[in-house]
Amino acid sequence: MAIHDSVLLGAMSQSVDNLTMCVCRKLRIVRHKAKHVTNPRTDKQRVQRAKMKAAIELAQAFAPIAKIGFPAMAAGQTGYNGFVSANLQAVTVDEGFVATVDYSKLACSSDLKLRTPKVTATLADKSITFTQESQEASSWANRDDQVYAVVYEKALNEVEMVKLRERGENGVTSFALPEDWTAAEVLVYAFATTVAGRRTSRTLAISME
Structure with missing residues (x-):
C-alpha cells in the first residue's frame, strides 16, 4: 500500500x-492486488479437519476413560488431548472427505510399556461376561496392576468403564448393557494401569464370543 x-x-x-x-x-x-491467494482449504487440510472432527467426537464419549488411560501428559495437556492425538491414526478419510473409524485400532490408553492384560469377553442376553487370566510379575507388570474393561456403544457414541480385577487374579466379572443399547453395536476393550495410575498398558481390542 x-x-x-x-x-x-x-x-x-x-x-x-x-x-x-x-x-x-x-x-x-x-x-x-494479490496475484496469488493461498487456498486455506487444500485437500490435505480438509483431510486433517475430517480426521480431527471424528477423533473429537470419539473423545467426547471417551472423556471419563481418557482421564485414566492417558495419565502421563506434558504440562498443560490433558487426557482428553492425549486421546484425540492417539486416535487420529484410527481414522481414515476417503476422496469425498468422509471419515471412517477403524475401531480395531481405537486407543483407550497410552502405551507406557505396561504389559497388556489377558481378558476375554462373552455376550449373551445383553450381558457381557469378562474372564480374566492371572499374570505373573515382571519388568513390565505388577500383580497388583488394576485391569479395566471399556464397553462402547458406537451407534449412540456412549461408553461405560468396568473395573475388573488385579493383574495377578483369575476371575469373572459381569456387566449388564444399558436398556437402550443395541448389542450388535457394542465393542469391548481392556487395559491395565499401575496402582498409582501413572503408567498404562496399550489397549487390547477384544472380539466378543
Whole structure:
C-alpha cells in the first residue's frame, strides 16, 4: 500500500491493472492486488479437519476413560488431548472427505510399556461376561496392576468403564448393557494401569464370543 498524490488520478476510486486506488481522509491510496491467494482449504487440510472432527467426537464419549488411560501428559495437556492425538491414526478419510473409524485400532490408553492384560469377553442376553487370566510379575507388570474393561456403544457414541480385577487374579466379572443399547453395536476393550495410575498398558481390542 502507498499514498499517492498524482493530479492525473484526481479523486478517482477504481482499479487499473493490478492497482486499486481510492481516497481516504483526503489522501489518495494505492493498493497492490494479490496475484496469488493461498487456498486455506487444500485437500490435505480438509483431510486433517475430517480426521480431527471424528477423533473429537470419539473423545467426547471417551472423556471419563481418557482421564485414566492417558495419565502421563506434558504440562498443560490433558487426557482428553492425549486421546484425540492417539486416535487420529484410527481414522481414515476417503476422496469425498468422509471419515471412517477403524475401531480395531481405537486407543483407550497410552502405551507406557505396561504389559497388556489377558481378558476375554462373552455376550449373551445383553450381558457381557469378562474372564480374566492371572499374570505373573515382571519388568513390565505388577500383580497388583488394576485391569479395566471399556464397553462402547458406537451407534449412540456412549461408553461405560468396568473395573475388573488385579493383574495377578483369575476371575469373572459381569456387566449388564444399558436398556437402550443395541448389542450388535457394542465393542469391548481392556487395559491395565499401575496402582498409582501413572503408567498404562496399550489397549487390547477384544472380539466378543
